[in-house]
Amino acid sequence: MNKPLLKLSLIESNEERKAYRSLLLLADDWAEAVDQYMYEGELYIAQDQQDQVLGVCLMHALSPEEAEIKNLAVRPEFRGQGVGKAIIEELCSRFASKGFSRIIVGTANSSIDNLAFYQKAGFRMTEIRKDFFCSYPEPVIENGIRAWDMVMFERPLSASC
Template sequence: MHLKTVPFEQRNDYIDWLLLADDSKNAVLSYLEDGDLYAVHTQGMIVGVVLLILLSKSTVELKNIAVAADFRGKGIGKAVIEEVVQMNAEKGFTSMVVGTANSSIENLVFYQKAGFRMMSIKKDFFADYEPPVYENGIRAFDMVMFERKL
């Protein structure tokens, strides 16, 4: 697995990838031009994306991480996180944050296994999503924020 920077002028080509992890095209478009976007390559093909946004001098946000369904459960997502953690630690960042919906049970487990700890909840973050987002029979209302020290 390796990461390849997506040139700014090619970001629109990756919207469908970003939508694998974000149910709102408007939300994706709101951050598409921010931060650093990387394509995740393995076996000679793109299998996912990761987008990181600078929040402060010390903190970077893992804004979007997506792996194609056929490649999930094979350790790629974990490897991507370890790569971006190392890359950002080398740049001098001391923490990484990520948020996911209260209804995203698999993501809640995934981020904790990847070394993130719950830090806050953004109440009603998804309340205005149209159509409403449901996962695991639960409506997404709140964003659960996690942090990992680098």
């Protein structure tokens, strides 16, 4: 499959960010958490050549060397077409050029598709944050599995990413 042609645009204002809340909620069911972190870090929108929004990604710098994918969501009708991988590749390139040496991301133990996706995108498992989802107000169930733990991944960056 060919890499989809997309452009990433940085959303600067909080007012503009509000317009993408529903997309962020595709990747995180806990609205209160999304409402807290959606104004932190850098929010990027991915668009096709006709300016149709395909997805969003919220990046957060944890240190001068490490950035975190806080939220990555692709609209359902564009999933499985390489959009998510293209977003990651573009952001890896951008963050490598800014001097970052690694990107981390976490996903639930129950998110089977995400676990596979991040590994296919060059990430490796680094740790498990036990009981991470116990603080959620309602249990999260995916694929018939309760989300208890956050599985953390890391991808080293280089100039060529």
